[in-house]
Every structure is written in C-alpha cells, then in structure tokens.
Amino acid sequence: MAEANERLVVIRHAPYSSSELREGLDVALVAAAFGQAVSLLFLGQGVFALLKEQRVGAPGQKATLPTIDMLEMYDIENILIPTETLQAFNITADQLVEGVTLVPTSEMPDLFQRYTYVLNF
Secondary structure: OOOOOOEEEEEOOOOOOOOHHHHHHHHHHHHHHOOOOEEEEEOHHHHHHHEOOOOOOOOOOOOOHHHHHOHHHHOOOEEEEEHHHHHHOOOOHHHEOOOEEEEOHHHHHHHHHOOOEEEEO
16 A cells, blocks of 8 residues: 555656656655655566566666666655556566566556556656
C-alpha cells in the first residue's frame, strides 16, 4: 500500500532512446533526497533499464545501470514491472536487477489509484 503523498514515477522509455528515462530517474532521486516516498513503475521498453546486462549508450551518454543500483541508497525500494511486460519482451525475472516486484497487469488500475502523484516519463 502506498503511503500518503507517495509519488509513482512511471518510466516507459528504453535507456538511450531519449532523455526521458534519465529525467524520470532524476525526479525520483530528487524527491527521495527531500524525504518523499517514491515508487518506480517500468512499463513497455522502460523495462530494459532494469536488465543486469546493459550496454553503454552512445558516446556522451551516461549509463543508467549505476543509477538504478543506487536507488536503494535513496530508500527507493519499490520497483515495479507488470508481469506481462516481461512476457512481451521475452525477458525472465532473473535477467533483471535485484529487488524488482512483478505486478499482474490486472492490478494496474488499482496500483495507479493508490498514489497521490503519478509522474510519467
């Protein structure tokens, strides 16, 4: 269950396809640094940001995996992925970083209703 005023940051973009993923992670980290409760939901191609085996982007782009790895230091421990997203991309849970929670797609409407703020990236 979400805490009062908790933020849900929804990330839909793959690493290195745009700045959206990086911006979403930055917003989550800043909110957490100011004591806000934050959960992350990775939808669609956003799930690629959570792969253990990630390649570095084009020159000049920062890798996203180090940022993902430090989420726990900011007390961002609720990292969610719809189960069907993994199936759609033929990804298994053991290919993902640790600490990811799989959520059935049927629970997604209720999930969004539990959060006071939903930010999409």
